[in-house]
Amino acid sequence: MKKTIIHKFLYAISALLVLGFAILTIVDACRYDSMLTSFPFYAFLLINAVTYLVPSLIVFIVALIVKKKFTNKVSK
Numbered sequence: 001m002k003k004t005i006i007h008k009f010l011y012a013i014s015a016l017l018v019l020g021f022a023i024l025t026i027v028d029a030c031r032y033d034s035m036l037t038s039f040p041f042y043a044f045l046l047i048n049a050v051t052y053l054v055p056s057l058i059v060f061i062v063a064l065i066v067k068k069k070f071t072n073k074v075s076k
Helices: 006-031 041-075
Strands: none
Touching (some): 006 041
């Protein structure tokens, strides 16, 4: 993989993680029943956020750093 497209690949991974969070949250909302579950719906959101959004943010920041690093190398 060329060094110039690594940051695009990382952006795509980050976007897929956010999409996974959205899809899983919608599925959890459809299946959630307050009478059968002992904890509130925001617990599902918190678990999904830790599982998907935190890694997405980390990958996004790495993509920004990689992009900045390679654009500085190319321009010199």
